[in-house]
Amino acid sequence: MTAVPVKWLFMFLLIIAKYNVLSFRCDRRPYGTTTQSSPADGRFKLQIVGTHIAYLPDQLYIVQITETDGMSRFTGFMISAEGDLKPDPRNPRRMITQYPGEIRPQSSNTAKFSDRCLYSVEHTVASSKSSVEVYWQAPPSGSGCVTLRAMVAESSNIWFEDGSPLTLRVCEDTRQPDDLSLQSNYNCQVCDEAKYEISFTGIWSRNTHPRYYPENDWVPRYSDLVGASHTADFILWSPGTAATDGLRQLAEHANSSKLEEEILGKVGDGVRTLIKGKGHSDLKMNIPTYAFFRSDKNNHMISVAVGIYPSPDWFLGVARFELCQEDNTWLQERELNLFPWDAGTDSGVSYESANIETFPQDAITRVQTSSYDKNSPFYEMDMKDLHPFGRLGIKLVKTYHRDCEGATDEGEGNEESTGEEEKPEEENGESNGSEPEEPSRYQNPDLDSSENGGSEIVPSVDPGSDEDCPMTPWQEWSKCEGICENNKIKGLKWRVRDHVPPHPHGDVPKFCKNRFETFENVECEEECSEDEENDITAEKRIMVPVVPGQSWSKKRELNKVVQNI
Secondary structure (H helix, E strand, O other): OOHHHHHHHHHHHHHHHHHHHHOOOOOOOOOOOOOOOEOOOOOEEEEEOOOOOEEOOOOEEEEEEEEOOOOOOEOEEEEEEEEOEEEEOOEEEEEEEOOOOEEEEOOOOOEEEOOOOOOEEEEOOOOOEOEEEEEEEOOOOOOOOEEEEEEEEOOOOOEEEOOHHHEEEEEEOOOOOOOOOOOOOOOOOOOOEEEEEEEEEEOOOOOOOOOOOOOOOOOOEEOOEEEEEEOOOOOOOOOOOOOOHHHHHHHHHOOOHHHHHHHHOOEOOOEEEEEEEOOOEHHHOOOOEEEEEEEOOOOOEEEEEEEEEOOOOEEEEEEEEEOEOOOOOEOOEEEEEEOOEEOOOEOOOOOOOOOOEOOOOOOOEEOOOOEOOOOOOOEOOOHHHOOOOEEEEEEEEEEEOEOOOOOOEOOHHHOEEOOOOOHHHHHOOOOOOOOOOHHHHHOEOOOOOOOOOOOOEOOOOOOOOOOOOOEOOOOOOOOOEOOEEOOEEEEEEEEEOOEOOOOOOOOOOHHHHHHOOOEEEEEEEEEOOHHHHOEEEEEEEEOOOOOOOOOOOOEEEEEEEEOOO
């Protein structure tokens, strides 16, 4: 008879308890106090070190309570973060609280997470103090404004909370970082095509970024600058997306080969031009690298990336940068400061961290430019104090008139200059006049070839190479060359290509030779047999210089090498 009433009574108590938890209001009063709070008298204030107006999303800040008169002391405190209210997307009549970021103790000796209030910390020991500091990790972008509140207790019965000195309201800083794109123009109506020069200048050095900079000065380097001019539908990389295999290799190993392959596979299908500039290392890291690319009304965005080596998976670059302005004119010039991105594939925290694969793979995000980890180069670093790692320059060189209706050529001779001649062409005494039609620059009908009986030779041209500096396709990679130890070779492999003159019997322009390499090598690792190394046949490769316009030729000389054990 009593079983049913007890059951219903138990359920009723559960409902009451749940209701009390959900409707609980945070009480920041000191433990054991019997008095009400006093109005803040200005002797104590709450402040965010480095800012008081706006916060950068995901940035780490130091929040501080300090006395203002040089003599007052307090024994207890609590600091809380509160988010703004906004309508629930699933039920607009219901209000929900936005995430305010996280308050964390700076030291367990002075503060601990509060067991009474969410997003709050309070004192560990009620000792006399003139100031205290804790961490606040700002919320992600789109979280609105955050209110920080402090309770300060002089004694168990004299305490203060709220009021302007002990309350701060900060909102998200919506200003764009220096390497973010202009607003996208998905309905670009510019008719003329454009030719741009893009440059990358390295800034990363021991002087600008001293914390945990690699000990050996010859180790740091940048990968090649790799990217594309493309349509609005094409994504080479973008924040919030997963890195491709090519971007992963670039970010982790400063190897651009795979990313170039991915771009070349999309030429004509979302990509117009492969952008490629040589990476620099050691003493040449601050020397600019250059490349040219073309854009049109369909391919009016660019994305580029530069790997940082050594690093876990960090890289520099811009994604989907818009060149077609709102008034449907081409962007004239822009200089961007570049800060690191995290490819989300390696969980290392410093430049020379051991490889720690991130599984599952994370999305591409900013490298955390403020960190709790003392092994990070950005430990407790304020974003505004971080030097750029590189600088990207984008400059309109010339435009080519196109008919909007039929998109037909009215002749390259109708090109319009931006008023500044191309420096490389001036240096070589070449004219900025009209350019030949595309097929003619790759054909040398008058060039004889002993191997082909004087027949017309049309050299193979890499379709992804620069239109003004055409190149032959890369040859196959050589075998991995090195010493076989423990059944593994760790060494280098290499490959070659050559320049194609743009005119019959013409020389390759000097600026093309300076900006586009004909030889490259990368680190490699392959299995081998140490037994075979005792008596091997080694190929000594002799590369015969290739005459642009003639067929490739290569001679190999086999040398029998007998090693005496």
